[in-house]
Amino acid sequence: MDVPSSVKDKAEGVEAELEQLQKENAALRLMLQVMRNKYKMLSEAYFRESNSQVPTICRGLTRFDLCEDQHSHKNILIPQLQLAANSSQVFVETDPRDESHIVKDGFQWRKYGQKVTKHNPFPRAYFRCSMAPGCPVKKKVQRCMEDKNFLMVTYEGQHNHEVNPSIGQSLSSPSSSATTSISGFPNSVLDNPLRSAIDLDLNLSSENSSSNGNGNGNDDDYNNKRSMEDHIAVGT
């Protein structure tokens, strides 16, 4: 069966394009892996440093947890802080222009006060859990002075009730507009604010780690990845 040359050329062109895209895809994947590695190293270095030398706003910082909001697809940087026995502190990324202190965390909160504190020009909002009448949990929400993109949320106490799954989707009052939520978290996580941060596995998967050159027989790809790795290493 004869194939017209024009069609054959087209097919070859598409094949070449596909091959090119595959190479780019591999290169991007490698770049992502390298960045993940670097992030992991930085995170560990920060963890070590924060244990020996406590910075100002990150007192008690043990490590960062990078989460992605499933609804807004925003990354949420959540350092888990070691505070009092029954309290925890998380950082939530929001739009700095958003002055509401609404953080979707799976619980329903009632605001009972707001105060401007001495060391932070941004007002601190006080919330009480209103999902159950006698729930003792409170939280304080204040914009981070060093980085306006983040809200500093301090939880105190433990919930004496189950989380309502429907509230996890939209727990804020209708009149309020949340720019960031962690409502996509499973209830087992939302059950306790002390465990509100989800760890992401920043380690390279076994499949990915094999692509360090040894697991891939293609020399071009290997060189490509090496040069990409070198480029990223120099770039940082």
Place this chain on the structure above:
DNA sequence: CGTCTTTGACCAGCGC
């Protein structure tokens, strides 16, 4: 009408 937010007042703890 019930619920929630706002906001000024009040209270407690702490340092001087």
Place this chain on the structure above:
DNA sequence: GCGCTGGTCAAAGACG
């Protein structure tokens, strides 16, 4: 005791 600061209360208003 006094002043400062953070946390809470509660009345008033907004909103659905």
